[in-house]
Amino acid sequence: MSVRTRDTLGGRAAIVGIGATEFSKDSGRSELRLAAEAVRAALDDAGLRPADVDGMVTFTMDTSPEITVAQACGMGELSFFSRVHYGGGAACATVQQAALAIAAGVAEVVVCYRAFNERSGRRFGSGVQHREPSAEGVALGWSLPFGLLTPASWVAMAAQRYLHTYGLTPDAFGQVAVVDRGYAATNPAAYFHGRPITLADHAASRWVVEPLRLLDCCQETDGGQALVVTSVERARDLPHRPAVVAAAAQGAGWAQEQMTSFYRDDLTGLPEMGVVARQLWRTSGCTPADIDVGILYDHFTPFVLMQLEEFGFCGKGEAADFVRRAELPINTHGGQLGEAYLHGMNGMAEGVRQLRGTSANQIPGAERILVTAGTGVPTSGLVLATDG
Numbered sequence: 001m002s003v004r005t006r007d008t009l010g011g012r013a014a015i016v017g018i019g020a021t022e023f024s025k026d027s028g029r030s031e032l033r034l035a036a037e038a039v040r041a042a043l044d045d046a047g048l049r050p051a052d053v054d055g056m057v058t059f060t061m062d063t064s065p066e067i068t069v070a071q072a073c074g075m076g077e078l079s080f081f082s083r084v085h086y087g088g089g090a091a092c093a094t095v096q097q098a099a100l101a102i103a104a105g106v107a108e109v110v111v112c113y114r115a116f117n118e119r120s121g122r123r124f125g126s127g128v129q130h131r132e133p134s135a136e137g138v139a140l141g142w143s144l145p146f147g148l149l150t151p152a153s154w155v156a157m158a159a160q161r162y163l164h165t166y167g168l169t170p171d172a173f174g175q176v177a178v179v180d181r182g183y184a185a186t187n188p189a190a191y192f193h194g195r196p197i198t199l200a201d202h203a204a205s206r207w208v209v210e211p212l213r214l215l216d217c218c219q220e221t222d223g224g225q226a227l228v229v230t231s232v233e234r235a236r237d238l239p240h241r242p243a244v245v246a247a248a249a250q251g252a253g254w255a256q257e258q259m260t261s262f263y264r265d266d267l268t269g270l271p272e273m274g275v276v277a278r279q280l281w282r283t284s285g286c287t288p289a290d291i292d293v294g295i296l297y298d299h300f301t302p303f304v305l306m307q308l309e310e311f312g313f314c315g316k317g318e319a320a321d322f323v324r325r326a327e328l329p330i331n332t333h334g335g336q337l338g339e340a341y342l343h344g345m346n347g348m349a350e351g352v353r354q355l356r357g358t359s360a361n362q363i364p365g366a367e368r369i370l371v372t373a374g375t376g377v378p379t380s381g382l383v384l385a386t387d388g
Contacts, residue, residue, distance in 0.1 A: 006282045013099035014235040014242035014387065017046025017228030018349040023191050023340035026120040027222035035064040035115035036072040038224030043073075046228040047239040048109060053228075055080035055107030057094040059114055059343065061087060069113065080107040086258065088297060088374025089272075091344030092382045096248035098229035108230060114345045115224030139257040152217055152300070154259040155376060156209040159302035161267040163211055166317030170211040173301040174202035175323040177215045180298060180331045184338025187360040191219060192338045216301040218336035225345035227352070232387060243352040246368070246385040247284035251275030252378035259376040268317075270303060273310045273372065276381040280370070281312075284383040288313045291383075292366040293354050294328050295347040298335040303375040311370070332361040344373045351384045 019041025021027070021034050043050060050073045056066035066081040080101045084090035091114070098110035148154055163169065181197045184190035197215060205214040235242035253271030255264045264271070281287060288311060298304050305319035314322040323330070333339045333350035340346050351369040353359040373380040 007279075009096075009099055009103055009245070010247045010283050011244060012103040012232060013229050014232050014244045015095065015227050015348070015352050015384070016230055016235045016238045016240060016242055017042040017044075017048065018226070018352050019043070019045050020189075020225045020346065020349065021115075021223045023189065023221050023223045023342070024119075025220070025222060027117055031115050031117055032064045032068060032072060034117070034222070034224035035062075035069050035113050035226070038115060038226040039069060039073050039111055039113050042111065042226035042228045045240070048228060050074040051076050052109045053111050054078055055098060055101050055110030057082045057084065057097050057110060057112045059083060059087070059090045059094070060085045062114060062116070064115055080110065086374065086377040086379070088299060088343040089377040089379035091297070091348065091373035091380065092248065092371055093250050093373065093380035095227065095229055095245060095348060095382060096250065096380060099245045099248055102229060102231050108234070110229045111226055112229065112345070113224065113226040114343050117222045118341060119220040119222050139260050143260045143262070148260070150209070151259060152212055153209045155300045155302060156212050157262055158267045158376075159211050159300070162302055162306065165268045168317070168320065170213065171199065171203060172305070172320035173211070173213075173216050174199045175320050176298065176301040176304045177202050177337060179323060179326075180335040180337040183332050183361050184334025187334050187339060189360070190334040190339040191221065192334065212300060212302070215337075218299045218341045221340040221342060223340055223342055225342045225349060227345070227348055236387065241356050242387050243355045243369075243384045244387050245382060246286070247280045247383040248380070249276045249279035249283070250378065250380045251279065256378060261376070268306070270306045270310050270375050272377070272379050273307055273375060273381070276372070276379060277311045280381050280383050284385070286368060286383055290368050291328065291370045293332055293351070293363050293369045294330045295332075295351050295369060295371040296330055296335075297344050297347065297372045297374050298331060298337050299341070299374065301337070304330070307372055307375060329363050332359055332363065347371055348382065351382070355384060355386055
């Protein structure tokens with residue numbers, strides 16, 4: 001795919017299996033075991049055997065190598081294995097790479113997975129404590145000495161500018177938190193099942209980094225999630241209704257850094273997600289009006305609002321009102337704020353459930369689902385659709 005032209009990937013691959021471990025704060029087992037459990041569950045869901053798999057994709061951050069997971073799951077020979085960079089921005093790109101491999105004939109069945117003990121082990125929200133010198137780390141040198149040490153502090157810079165530019169208060173972010181937790185409350189798999197919140201709860205939660213409150217920040221989770229991707233043709237012979245990859249895209253914007261792109265002309269948007277949006281609309285042939293459910297990466301609430309604006313669901317500065325009016329169901333699993341923080345992989349699984357008609361919060365007649373990956377970093381996205 002080029003940023004200028006429509007690609008030919010859409011409609012050639014589908015997600016046919018989803019599997020996950022429980023979502024907890026202390027899994028009590030290794031990340032490799034979490035990965036293997038999620039992968040086996042996804043294969044069982046797809047009606048496939050480990051021996052059917054010939055491709056694997058995960059994140060560069062994952063501690064469980066493709067070959068090790070393959071061995072643990074009883075797989076045989078692999079003809080394709082890949083990793084995608086930039087943290088949560090990799091989520092949808094794992095499926096894109098799987099679809100590319102299938103469309104090119106490099107692999108026939110590809111498993112995408114992510115597993116970590118993000119609460120009981122390495123806690124990504126704790127920020128930068130030690131970093132080896134690298135070209136990638138140079139950008140942080142302009143932020144760390146001034147106290148911007150954690151993801152929340154990096155996002156707070158853009159969030160403050162967003163509020164200032166559009167004359168809003170931090171309560172605008174609460175709309176997202178309330179919606180996500182509302183869906184989580186009725187999702188038995190969600191960590192916050194049975195625990196909805198109100199706007200008053202949001203406003204009463206403590207500051208983390210102004211203007212972000214505790215309930216603007218996603219949780220930390222131990223768990224694993226896996227998805228199985230194959231050709232649309234093969235998918236039709238498998239047990240479940242396939243979730244066709246109608247479009248898949250990656251995007252990096254001008255002056256892109258990893259969550260510290262503070263030297264752009266405007267901090268009130270997410271240009272990298274704008275790149276993804278243009279490619280997804282062009283390739284899928286969809287517009288915002290065609291989308292039935294939005295699964296939007298929600299590590300921090302302000303970036304959900306900016307995503308809605310980048311994709312054209314509403315005008316700049318209007319996303320909080322858009323969410324309040326419930327014009328688009330978003331994060332029907334509860335999102336990373338309410339279900340689990342699995343770097344966006346659980347969001348893709350929810351998109352599949354919506355198309356199958358098996359979501360805990362099913363949207364009647366859902367046929368086109370927008371799924372996005374991590375924001376503030378080079379990112380990715382998908383449009384998933386029913387077959388035909």
